[in-house]
Amino acid sequence: MKSFxxxxxxxxxxxxxxxxxxxxxxxxxxxxxxxxxxxxAYDLAEVSQRAAELRAELPAGSSVxxxxxxxxxxxxxxxxxxxxxxxxxxxxxxxxxxQAAGFTGAEMLFGGPGKTRTEIQLALKAGVRRFxxxxxxxxxxxxxxxxAEKVMVEVLLRVNPSDAPDARLAMTGxxxxxxxxxxxxxxxxxxxxxxxxxxxxxxVHIYFGTQVAGVEALVxxxxxxxxxxxxxxxxxxxxxxVVNVGGGFPWPYGNDHARPSLDGLREKLDEVWSQSPFAAQxxxxxxxxxxxxxxxxxxxIAQVLEVxxxxxxxxxxxxxxxxxxxxxxxxxxxxxxxxxxFNLSRDVSAEPVMTADVVGPLCTPLDSLARGLKxxxxxxxxxxxxxxxxxxxxxxxxxxxxxxxxxxxxTHEKGQECEAWxxxxxxxxxxx
Numbered sequence: 001m002k003s004f005x006x007x008x009x010x011x012x013x014x015x016x017x018x019x020x021x022x023x024x025x026x027x028x029x030x031x032x033x034x035x036x037x038x039x040x041a042y043d044l045a046e047v048s049q050r051a052a053e054l055r056a057e058l059p060a061g062s063s064v065x066x067x068x069x070x071x072x073x074x075x076x077x078x079x080x081x082x083x084x085x086x087x088x089x090x091x092x093x094x095x096x097x098x099q100a101a102g103f104t105g106a107e108m109l110f111g112g113p114g115k116t117r118t119e120i121q122l123a124l125k126a127g128v129r130r131f132x133x134x135x136x137x138x139x140x141x142x143x144x145x146x147x148a149e150k151v152m153v154e155v156l157l158r159v160n161p162s163d164a165p166d167a168r169l170a171m172t173g174x175x176x177x178x179x180x181x182x183x184x185x186x187x188x189x190x191x192x193x194x195x196x197x198x199x200x201x202x203x204v205h206i207y208f209g210t211q212v213a214g215v216e217a218l219v220x221x222x223x224x225x226x227x228x229x230x231x232x233x234x235x236x237x238x239x240x241x242v243v244n245v246g247g248g249f250p251w252p253y254g255n256d257h258a259r260p261s262l263d264g265l266r267e268k269l270d271e272v273w274s275q276s277p278f279a280a281q282x283x284x285x286x287x288x289x290x291x292x293x294x295x296x297x298x299x300x301i302a303q304v305l306e307v308x309x310x311x312x313x314x315x316x317x318x319x320x321x322x323x324x325x326x327x328x329x330x331x332x333x334x335x336x337x338x339x340x341x342f343n344l345s346r347d348v349s350a351e352p353v354m355t356a357d358v359v360g361p362l363c364t365p366l367d368s369l370a371r372g373l374k375x376x377x378x379x380x381x382x383x384x385x386x387x388x389x390x391x392x393x394x395x396x397x398x399x400x401x402x403x404x405x406x407x408x409x410x411t412h413e414k415g416q417e418c419e420a421w422x423x424x425x426x427x428x429x430x431x432x
Contacts, residue, residue, distance in 0.1 A: 023299045023385050027415055028344040031301070032383060035408040035420060038302040038320035042390055044079045044413045046297035051083035054249065054292055057265040059273045062285040065109055065244070070290025070391040071298070074100035075411045075419045080293055081107070088288055092119050095126060105129060109244075111158065111205065113138070113177050120145045124153070132156045132205040132244070134179050136193055146198035153198065156205040156244055157185060161228040178207070182228055186235035194236065203242035204229045207288065212248035214260065219268045221248065226276045242284045249292035252388045253327065255340040259296070291391035298390025300325055300407075301344065304382045305361065314356040316378060321360015321367040324407055325389060326397035341375040345382040352377060362402050400425055 023041065031041055054064065065088035066080040072094050077087070078101040087098040090112030098108055105127020110119075113134045120142055123131075133139045133155045146153055158179035184190060194201055206225040212218050225245035233240050250260045273279050302320035341358060353374045360367040369386075378384060399406060406423040 023301075023342075023344065023387065025344045025346075025383075027412065028299075028301055028383055028385060031410050031412070031417060032303075034417070035410060037383065037407075038300060038318070038324055039408040039410060040389070040394055041299045041301055042073070042076050042294075042297040042409065042411045044076070044297065044411050044418060046390070047076060047079040047293060048083055050293050050296060051080060051085065053262070054289055055084070057262040057269075058287060059266070059269050059285060062287060064247075064293075065286060065288045066293060067288050067290030068094040068097060069396075071294040071393065072097040072395060073409055073411075073421060074098075075409075075421060076294055076297065076390070077101035077103075085289075085293070086286075092122055095119075095123055095128070099126060109156070109205075111156075115141065117141065117145060121149070124149045124151055129153045130156070130202075132158050134158050134177075136180075136184075139194065139196060139199060143196035143199045151198065152200065154200050154202040154241075156203050156242060157194075157201060157232065158205040158207075159185065159228055159232060161206060161208075161224060179205075182232065185232045191236055201236065201238055203240040203244065203283070204232055205244040205246075207244075207246035208248060210248045210291070211250045213250065215262060215265045215268065218247075218249070218262075218265060219272060221246070222269060223272050226272065226278065230277065240278065240281070240283050242286055243278055244286040244288065247288040247290075247292070249289050251291045251295040251391070253291070253295065253338070253392065254325065254386055254389055255338055256387055257340075293391075295388050295391035298388070298393055300386045300389050300393065302384055302386075304378050304380055304384060306380055307356075307378065314354060316356045316358050316375070318358065318360055318369075318384065320407070321362050321369065323360070323362060323367075323398045323401050323404055324394060325369060325386065327392060339370050339373070339386055341370075341373065341378075342385045342387070343376040343378050343382055344385045354378070361404070394423065399423070 031039065058064070063086055065086040066077060068077065068087060068089050074097050077097060081102055087103040087108045089095050089098050089108055089110055106129065108128045109130050109132055110123045110128050111132030115138055124145060131142055131153055133142060139155065142153065142155065159182050160179040161182050206228055208221045208225070212221060222245050226243065229240070229243045252259065273285060300320060302318045304316060305319055306317045308315040308317060354377050355372055355374050357368060358370040358373055358375065360369065394407065394409065403426065406425060409421045411418040
């Protein structure tokens with residue numbers, strides 16, 4: 001497998017700034033004419049560009065694991081693999097997606113709380129030999145399965161440090177279902193509890209949170225992760241070969257807000273890494289990225305079904321909604337603002353904007369993408385586009401609600417369609 005460093009050396013050193021016009025009306029109409037609406041369209045060149053940019057801002061020799069939860073589409077994940085990324089997976093479905101994207105078991109890290117026997121067995125049969133373990137129970141189950149399958153695996157201990165991160169969604173600093181409390185691993189009893197057959201501890205895995213707010217916060221989180229890893233390593237007195245410090249690299253969601261700057265991150269991370277004893281020991285430094293690699297590639301394209309003008313409100317009714325762009329929020333928790341809507345059917349730059357509630361076709365008042373949003377003038381039949389939804393889009397939505405068919409997902413590059421995919425869902429009888 002190529003390393004991210006190898007890929008970057010082959011990539012032109014310029015950076016393309018994010019531009020909403022990259023989804024032009026000609027391309028949108030070509031795809032829609034063939035596949036209908038709503039649909040997701042992903043620009044593979046954006047994935048390549050984000051991968052190159054990110055690797056350029058990380059210490060030399062480090063690895064990046066692609067978080068499949070951000071977007072498991074095999075065609076998109078394949079481009080991440082071709083850019084040198086590893087696969088970070090947490091389920092049977094993500095394992096299948098990673099295999100479809102061409103990842104080998106040696107390129108995968110299987111993590112997540114509450115692993116089942118079936119998942120572990122399938123992962124082992126697929127050649128996965130590295131697991132992130134979340135508890136002593138998790139480790140014992142993996143050991144038991146490895147004994148049964150007669151295989152040896154390496155494990156990273158997921159640690160929940162006491163430090164609270166600077167992140168929009170924090171995953172450490174509080175009691176959590178994720179990982180070992182650091183105190184459990186630094187306790188004198190931990191050494192013996194970790195000595196189980198067919199498993200070898202090779203390092204730690206720390207993930208502070210997502211949408212980390214800027215370079216300084218990313219650097220601080222990395223420093224804290226390395227410090228926690230050092231404390232655990234000293235307490236356990238075992239050699240480490242991998243330290244996964246997580247990521248949380250930010251990107252806008254569903255709007256055209258300014259992209260985050262990572263300028264200066266490489267220099268600061270190089271300093272942090274050089275001060276860590278792990279660097280001198282030849283330990284591999286791993287990061288994770290999901291939304292940063294995939295978000296900018298994706299647009300949700302939909303059709304305006306009706307513009308319903310009432311005395312005090314205007315509703316723009318689309319053929320998409322929270323079942324396709326739920327943002328992992330769930331019923332009653334759907335954010336109703338912050339999206340950006342583009343009219344992809346006609347040039348409305350010279351026309352006045354309209355203020356509307358942008359809603360979907362579901363039979364619930366919760367099916368709203370935005371309330372009182374200023375958008376370009378639209379009319380029935382127009383195509384609209386929502387940018388920056390290549391991460392936590394379709395598979396983070398209320399897909400089964402009201403049983404609408406899943407949208408087609410199309411990848412494209414240089415103005416040409418590459419592949420089309422569709423999730424399958426619905427009821428299949430399995431017994432009488």
